[in-house]
Amino acid sequence: MIEIRSIIERAGHSKEDLITLLRSEGDDKDILFKKTGEIRDKHAGKKVWLRGLIEFSNICSKDCLYCGIRKSNKNISRYNLTDEEILKAAAFAYEKGFGSIALQSGELESKTFTNRIESLIKKIKKLSAGNLGITLSVGEQEKEVYQKWFDAGAHRYLLRMEATNPALYSKIHPGDTWHNFSRRLKCLESLKNIGYQTGTGVMIGLPFQTCDDLAGDLLFMKDFDIDMCGMGPYIEHADTPFIKYSSGIPSLAERLDLSLKMIAVLRLIMKDINIVASTALQSIDPEGREKAVRIGANIIMPNITPGKYRDSYRLYENKPCSGDSADDCLASFEENIKAEGYEIIYGEWGDSKHFFKRSKG
Numbered sequence: 186m187i188e189i190r191s192i193i194e195r196a197g198h199s200k201e202d203l204i205t206l207l208r209s210e211g212d213d214k215d216i217l218f219k220k221t222g223e224i225r226d227k228h229a230g231k232k233v234w235l236r237g238l239i240e241f242s243n244i245c246s247k248d249c250l251y252c253g254i255r256k257s258n259k260n261i262s263r264y265n266l267t268d269e270e271i272l273k274a275a276a277f278a279y280e281k282g283f284g285s286i287a288l289q290s291g292e293l294e295s296k297t298f299t300n301r302i303e304s305l306i307k308k309i310k311k312l313s314a315g316n317l318g319i320t321l322s323v324g325e326q327e328k329e330v331y332q333k334w335f336d337a338g339a340h341r342y343l344l345r346m347e348a349t350n351p352a353l354y355s356k357i358h359p360g361d362t363w364h365n366f367s368r369r370l371k372c373l374e375s376l377k378n379i380g381y382q383t384g385t386g387v388m389i390g391l392p393f394q395t396c397d398d399l400a401g402d403l404l405f406m407k408d409f410d411i412d413m414c415g416m417g418p419y420i421e422h423a424d425t426p427f428i429k430y431s432s433g434i435p436s437l438a439e440r441l442d443l444s445l446k447m448i449a450v451l452r453l454i455m456k457d458i459n460i461v462a463s464t465a466l467q468s469i470d471p472e473g474r475e476k477a478v479r480i481g482a483n484i485i486m487p488n489i490t491p492g493k494y495r496d497s498y499r500l501y502e503n504k505p506c507s508g509d510s511a512d513d514c515l516a517s518f519e520e521n522i523k524a525e526g527y528e529i530i531y532g533e534w535g536d537s538k539h540f541f542k543r544s545k546g
């Protein structure tokens with residue numbers, strides 16, 4: 186027990202330290218979670234900020250081996266919200282007092298897509314008198330495209346590395362020449378250089394992934410000096426090539442536990458970044474997001490995609506809140522965390538404090 190405390194308190198954690206923390210169980214895990222909960226409360230306050238998530242299209246040009254909306258999956262109906270539907274969802278978020286929205290979709294690289302997003306960003310800024318913060322999560326793009334969207338008013342970008350070990354990255358993605366680890370990393374660097382609050386993350390419990398890989402992911406995030414993190418459990422989808430590995434990966438309960446430990450350890454080593462309590466946590470445990478908030482997360486992304494499309498944005502099985510309205514999805518969470526003294530903050534962007542420190546140098 187003494188050992189875990191001394192590892193937690195240590196300045197500059199080695200990979201071995203992180204592995205020990207990720208393997209902690211019982212009292213040791215309780216000590217870790219208590220500490221990272223305190224760090225979270227000290228740096229973020231007992232507060233949770235919102236990003237209304239609009240999953241505006243499931244059309245994707247990529248074929249990630251784990252993802253239910255990969256281009257080769259013929260068993261889903263593809264959709265693309267109209268501009269009006271997207272703007273209506275953004276207006277809903279604004280009226281509800283959400284400080285920010287996040288626009289997410291499958292990945293497309295084209296002039297039409299670039300111009301469409303640019304125009305949507307401008308319209309969303311206009312309809313909210315500049316008040317809604319905009320996070321984008323639409324994959325890999327050329328630097329000029331990221332710049333265009335930044336100039337239009339988007340100020341945060343989430344691009345998960347998915348796995349920061351290049352060997353593991355190549356096992357979970359098809360071997361396209363244009364879809365590779367170095368391009369992903371280059372994209373993340375471009376986002377940071379342009380001036381976005383830059384977020385990344387990984388999936389936890391993937392086939393072939395080891396504890397060493399996960400500790401490496403945490404060190405990558407620290408070294409890259411990210412501003413935000415969205416990470417969560419890998420969850421199978423029947424219509425993907427990875428379904429064949431289902432028996433060889435940790436159980437859902439183990440993936441949930443490991444994901445919580447990843448969030449806790451990241452909070453320990455990056456005290457003032459924004460960390461999302463991901464929706465995938467909620468799909469394993471209805472209170473998965475609440476558990477993440479207690480031990481380190483400070484952001485949630487309630488789904489505000491119009492209900493009729495939600496079933497088709499099925500990245501993985503059992504995705505929660507499929508038929509629910511946005512209100513139902515948030516209400517139980519809000520009730521639960523309020524009872525523990527946390528507050529959901531309306532009307533604020535909830536920017537990454539780390540970003541401002543980093544940019545001041």
Ligand code: SAH
Nearest residue numbers: 251252290291292322324345419420500501
């Ligand atoms: N196309 C964009 C954004 C949409 S996908 C992109 O890939 O960046 C958003 C995230 O969903 C991905 O980053 C991935 O981490 C996650 N995801 C995809 N399939 C998943 C699965 N089977 N289990 C858990 N998360 C998954």
Ligand code: SF4
Nearest residue numbers: 245247249252255291
């Ligand atoms: Fe497309 Fe993103 Fe899914 Fe990969 S993870 S297939 S890029 S939606």
